Amino acid sequence: MLEDTGLTGVLKDGEEAVYAVGEHFLSLVTFLGCAPQISLTDEAAVQGQPVCRICLHDFDAVQLLESQPASTLRCAACRTPQRRPSEPEHNQQLTCPECGESSPLFRFDWRRSAAFGCFFVEIENVFPHEAVPADRLMEALEALSGHGWDYFYLSR
Ligand SMILES: [Zn+2]
Structure with missing residues (x-):
């Protein structure tokens, strides 16, 4: 195709x-x-x-394909840098400590350096x-x- x-x-x-x-x-x-x-x-x-x-x-x-070195993971709502989980799973729920936005990890801002x-x-x-x-x-x-x-x- x-x-x-x-x-x-x-x-x-x-x-x-x-x-x-x-x-x-x-x-x-x-x-x-x-x-x-x-x-x-x-x-x-x-x-x-x-x-x-x-x-x-x-x-x-x-799978997670990620650039090396990885870009800073950010909250998609408030842009605050997030601590990257050591074993990231796409559907793992993560809550931003700054604004409280809770989303699956794949919805966070990976800054087009990972997917x-x-x-x-x-x-x-x-x-x-x-x-x-x-x-x-x-x-x-x-x-x-x-x-x-x-x-x-x-x-x-
Ligand atoms: Zn946030």
Whole structure:
């Protein structure tokens, strides 16, 4: 289905769920900044620059993918920094000591540096915060899956 949208192209040799970018990639992902540096194919890759790839991650149970170092977790209501649980669970209820807002952990503000989920579409080798999924991509993912989608940036 992702291939039909033009997000993904051919499966990379020897890989299970890693794809080249598809023919509509540049209309599905918007690049901010005046001169984004991206290489879309091996042939056109700038010397020393890794090529953009799409990796699918499919987990049986909800996982937390989190940047290293992690951003400060904040209350979504009042923005107060929160103590991060040592073993975060997505549905774990947390109460903000500042404003009393109580929500499951996944609703707190992870500052787009982490996310809980079972299925992830990772776009590799773009600069964090330079690439933003276009509305068209988010709508296509929602239509394909029947669920809402969000995005974040994973630094490792
Ligand atoms: Zn709060």
